[in-house]
Amino acid sequence: MSAHASGLSLLTISAVERETGLLKDTLRVWERRYGFPKPIRDEAGERLYSLEDVGKLRLIRRLMDQGWRPGKLLAASAAELQLIIEAEQASRVPALLAGEILDAIRSHDVEALRRVFQQTLLEKGLQGLVTDLVAPLNVDIGEAWMRGDIGVPDEHFYTEQTQSFLRGTLASYARTGKPPRVLLTTLPEEEHALGLLMVEVMLTAEGAQCCSLGPRMPLADIRTSALTASADIVALSFSSAFPVRQAIAGIRTLREALLPTVELWVGGAGARDKLRNEAGVRVIRGIGDVGPAVRAWRDAHASH
Amino acid sequence: MSAHASGLSLLTISAVERETGLLKDTLRVWERRYGFPKPIRDEAGERLYSLEDVGKLRLIRRLMDQGWRPGKLLAASAAELQLIIEAEQASRVPALLAGEILDAIRSHDVEALRRVFQQTLLEKGLQGLVTDLVAPLNVDIGEAWMRGDIGVPDEHFYTEQTQSFLRGTLASYARTGKPPRVLLTTLPEEEHALGLLMVEVMLTAEGAQCCSLGPRMPLADIRTSALTASADIVALSFSSAFPVRQAIAGIRTLREALLPTVELWVGGAGARDKLRNEAGVRVIRGIGDVGPAVRAWRDAHASH
DNA sequence: AGTCTTGTTTTGTCCAGGACAAAAAGGGGG
DNA sequence: CCCCCTTTTTGTCCTGGACAAAACAAGACT
DSSP: OOOOOOOEEEHHHEHHHHHHHHHHHHHHHHHOOOOOOEEOOOSEEEEEEEEHHHHHHHHHHHEEETTHHHHHHHHOOOHHHHHHHHHHHHHHHHOOOOOHHHHHHHTOOOOHHHHHHHHHHEEEEEHHIIIIIIIIHHHHHHHHHHHTEEEEEHHHHHHHHHHHHHHHHHSSOOOEEEEEHHHHHHHHTOOOOOOHHHHHHHHTTEEEEEEOSOOOOOOHHHHHHHTTTTTTTTEEEHHHTSOHHHHHHHHHHHHSSTTTTTTTESSSHHHHHOTOOOOOEEESSSGGGHHHHHHHHHHHTOOO | TTTTOSSSEEOOOOHHHHHHHHHHHHHHHHHHHHHHOOOOOOSSEEEEEEHHHHHHHHHHHHHHHTTTOOHHHHHSHHHHHHHHHHHHHHHHHHOOOOOHHHHHTTTTTTHHHHHHHHHHHHHHHHHHIIIIIIIHHHHHHHHHHTTSOOOHHHHHHHHHHHHHHHHHHHHHHOOOOEEEEEEEEEOOTOOHHHHHHHHHHHHHHHTTEEEESSSSSOOHHHHHHHTTTTOOOOOOOOEESSSHHHHHHHHHHHHHSSOTEEEEEESSHHHTOOOTTTTOOOOOOOOEEEEEEHHHHHTTTTOO
């Protein structure tokens, strides 16, 4: 508790946990083992982290989400980290992020951002908006953040406005109520709500009946919900940061708990690579595969 | 780590932290001091909590949010807890929760729930929907949950669908872009997103320009955002569970960090009672006060 | 009666350093 | 190249002590 360094230049260990998503225990054991981060102490001997260290921790965290191991990163200097980040980016698709959008995000310009979305919506339709703009934009935003081009509040702003726009557009869609009935959620350890919403958009545009429970749903409750909502499909989303083992364990348990007639679909960056060939599970490889998957389901169930 | 009791009848300490919002440290110290909860241990000596205990912990948590102290609650038996809960409810408004809505929530019936919202929207308008239906409903849902009438997934379902409907309706509203420009968010320790959305609805319906950053925004970032978005008002929401001292400290720091011309509004169950007479802060006493407050602001700024 | 002290109890969070299991990496065969 | 085994890395949990912040209680003063 103690000296509650109120928000400005030094953060307590709780605050750092909140900011970076790294558990207190992890922060302490890193300090013990690698000597970084090495926060100063207040009068009571409690850790106080500098903004600089917190920033570095955030970079490290994000590189870890991309598969880097902490040992290397914690030994590296700030300059070396920078090199890694640049190399990481060079090896990817060139950023699409137009100056217009970036500016809108940086200045928190609600109208400008919505204008771009609206424009894309008109040109490419709802599904196109998601596949051609939002999905790649998510990647770019992450990179811009790592590069330091945009800050935390800007990222929040983007997420919030995008969710808002998608939900809004979704609401104005006529709900046809055709099968399949899809139950949407994520496992308890998974926070990401935007990915889930993108899937909901794709499904609804395809005319399917969606029931989203939001993120972080306990396994037992997913089972119950699938029954009470008499779902045809249960769809889960995994971000790239999700621990593989846990994903597999969760999926197997869930697969057994569900009726055999209920399909289990998994998608998201964390599912794409590592969850293939699990029995009784359909992997959605990208946001663009949702449509085909629904049509395939309908073909298979058209007979009766 | 260890035996990862996958989801069904026994939970690790991490899982309990997730489910109840009580920190691991707190769970351990309660066990040490009060002898509850007393989880069994796995082969490695790690705690495994029963679903029953977790349920009891959830009740305790919620009663604490209403002002009860842990010492009393942890000493009490399950039966005594039940008495407290019933007494707590008797002292409140009789539940408005029509059977129709409760049934819709329990059976995860998207269409039925939306129908009720749509109906209310037509009858009372957007603001009426929020003040007369959603706001009291939130209270009722909380109580029904505590009573055991609905479960976790049902509450998730309700939150998700309500947010979805409100956001959707919001999106179809013409954005007039009249002043004031309002920046909406919560402090980092505050999760609640639905309250924030309700305020956004009221403001937008009033014709104000909203920029929501979503929940959990660091103080320093709120300051920056208020500048870059050149906001007239910064509005914060506090749930009843928010620690008073921290709220006051946060508000004072923020008040100093903001330009004097920028107004600071606070609302939510946690703000109503305890934050009055802070200098330079306007307390919004209930969701219905948002409209008058905006009009008062406009009157005061109409002169030039 | 209210509000401001002051002292007392309750309660949450932090610390250190040890332990150990899961995940990843490395190292041969087939 | 893929599969199985061993070694290293890494995150999370444990105990029990400490202490500051919050809540409460009691008295003193407008």
